[in-house]
Amino acid sequence: MSIKDNWQAVIGLEIHVETKTKAKMFCHCLASHFQAKPNTNVCPVCLGLPGAMPYPNIKALEKALTIAKILNCRINTVSRFERKHYFYPDLPKSYQLTQYLYPIGYQGKLRVDGNDYYITRVHQEEDTAKLKHEVVEGKKVSLVDFNRSGVPLVEIVTEPTFTTSEQVVKFLKQLQKILRFNQVSDCDMEKGSMRLEANVSVKNKNQTQLPDYKVELKNINSFRFLKEAIDYEIERQVKLLAFGKLISQETRGYNSKLKRTFSQRHKEAAHDYRYLLEPDIPHLFLSPEVIKAGSRFKDYDQVKKEWQAKGWPADVVEVLLTRADQIKWWQELDKAVPTRVAKAKLGHFLVKNKSRYYLKDIGKLIADYAKEQETVTDTKMIRQTIKQVIKDNPKAVVDWQAGKQQVIYFLLGQVRYKLGNLDVKSVIKEIKQQIDKN
Numbered sequence: 001m002s003i004k005d006n007w008q009a010v011i012g013l014e015i016h017v018e019t020k021t022k023a024k025m026f027c028h029c030l031a032s033h034f035q036a037k038p039n040t041n042v043c044p045v046c047l048g049l050p051g052a053m054p055y056p057n058i059k060a061l062e063k064a065l066t067i068a069k070i071l072n073c074r075i076n077t078v079s080r081f082e083r084k085h086y087f088y089p090d091l092p093k094s095y096q097l098t099q100y101l102y103p104i105g106y107q108g109k110l111r112v113d114g115n116d117y118y119i120t121r122v123h124q125e126e127d128t129a130k131l132k133h134e135v136v137e138g139k140k141v142s143l144v145d146f147n148r149s150g151v152p153l154v155e156i157v158t159e160p161t162f163t164t165s166e167q168v169v170k171f172l173k174q175l176q177k178i179l180r181f182n183q184v185s186d187c188d189m190e191k192g193s194m195r196l197e198a199n200v201s202v203k204n205k206n207q208t209q210l211p212d213y214k215v216e217l218k219n220i221n222s223f224r225f226l227k228e229a230i231d232y233e234i235e236r237q238v239k240l241l242a243f244g245k246l247i248s249q250e251t252r253g254y255n256s257k258l259k260r261t262f263s264q265r266h267k268e269a270a271h272d273y274r275y276l277l278e279p280d281i282p283h284l285f286l287s288p289e290v291i292k293a294g295s296r297f298k299d300y301d302q303v304k305k306e307w308q309a310k311g312w313p314a315d316v317v318e319v320l321l322t323r324a325d326q327i328k329w330w331q332e333l334d335k336a337v338p339t340r341v342a343k344a345k346l347g348h349f350l351v352k353n354k355s356r357y358y359l360k361d362i363g364k365l366i367a368d369y370a371k372e373q374e375t376v377t378d379t380k381m382i383r384q385t386i387k388q389v390i391k392d393n394p395k396a397v398v399d400w401q402a403g404k405q406q407v408i409y410f411l412l413g414q415v416r417y418k419l420g421n422l423d424v425k426s427v428i429k430e431i432k433q434q435i436d437k438n
């Protein structure tokens with residue numbers, strides 16, 4: 001028994017995702033900011049100039065609603081925005097618009113791998129500008145790019161519902177897949193469209209109430225590093241507690257080279273954000289149309305099962321579903337590619353080949369693929385497969401004996417489904433021989 005056995009970790013997440021919308025949250029500037037020329041998608045509103053009037057983007061709220069629905073939240077159909085005050089060079093207004101009292105979603109949960117994880121709230125806010133630290137003419141400078149300022153951002157806060165880093169990563173991966181599949185967000189950690197914070201504390205196994213402190217892990221932008229940071233943090237805290245020490249409430253970063261967390265700032269008292277109702281935006285009553293549109297999403301696990309049932313391998317399905325904005329070509333392809341074997345081969349080719357496909361490419365794709373297909377000639381394997389197929393389809397045998405000729409083509413289809421391209425004539429001959437033996 002190690003000292004770890006007496007302790008249990010308590011982990012809660014704060015997740016920010018940029019939703020996929022054309023325009024920013026409170027103005028008409030383009031929301032896409034990755035690799036755009038700095039400070040080109042800006043206006044008085046997102047530059048935070050005095051007197052500018054914010055104008056809420058309903059499409060963004062629809063996406064926030066979709067996230068809340070996906071997470072099985074209760075919904076606030078009245079939205080209002082509050083100003084959350086703090087000073088930082090990436091925030092020219094010195095406040096961020098957010099939903100404080102009435103988050104669009106609250107009290108949700110998501111089931112992953114048989115476990116329910118609880119969601120505190122889902123709310124709409126706006127992103128900040130981006131600071132770039134560079135050296136210009138030999139001097140270290142910080143530059144501000146306002147393209148990201150005012151981009152729709154949704155924050156998802158979980159309850160302290162996790163006990164291990166494995167659970168956290170499973171949950172996050174599933175969330176990422178679902179949101180991408182429903183085209184709510186790209187959830188791309190490298191581009192910053194998904195950002196993660198984990199709050200970690202440790203308690204004695206028999207202690208029922210939550211620890212009265214928490215350590216916030218920030219600025220960690222990969223699942224692997226988040227897992228490493230959480231594991232390191234649990235171990236660090238257990239050691240301190242085992243020696244009777246107190247753990248200070250603070251924010252820590254993660255050094256992935258040294259594989260350890262480090263203190264960034266202490267957080268003794270709560271921030272005073274001085275939330276104030278935004279006076280320039282009226283209360284929004286979401287219309288039935290908006291609620292209907294926002295409530296439309298697909299059950300990722302269900303759709304995944306359906307594609308697998310069509311004969312596509314699970315790993316291929318996972319990747320192709322992330323390209324779901326062009327799912328039509330996949331449906332066409334599915335009709336054109338008959339066998340399980342072909343679906344596996346072609347599927348893995350598509351996955352390796354990162355380009356996106358369109359309906360117009362389908363004909364060529366299939367032709368190219370068909371040219372490469374060899375005919376299966378392993379007679380022993382063919383014979384065994386036929387035997388199995390006949391065994392699996394006793395009704396076909398009965399029908400054949402009753403004189404139904406087309407049964408042969410059904411069985412041929414089953415064999416092709418398992419093996420791929422075949423010399424049809426010789427296979428039909430073999431099927432007839434074997435079925436007659438019954």
Ligand code: ADP
Nearest residue numbers: 010011012013158159160199200201210211214
């Ligand atoms: P703050 O206002 O400081 O961000 P909140 O109470 O709103 O704090 O909690 C923020 C996050 O911290 C949530 O994800 C929540 O699940 C998590 N959390 C709260 N208490 C604990 C705890 N004792 N240990 C770990 N995480 C916690």
Ligand code: MG
Nearest residue numbers: 014197199216
């Ligand atoms: Mg926090």
Ligand code: ZN
Nearest residue numbers: 027029043046
């Ligand atoms: Zn703008």
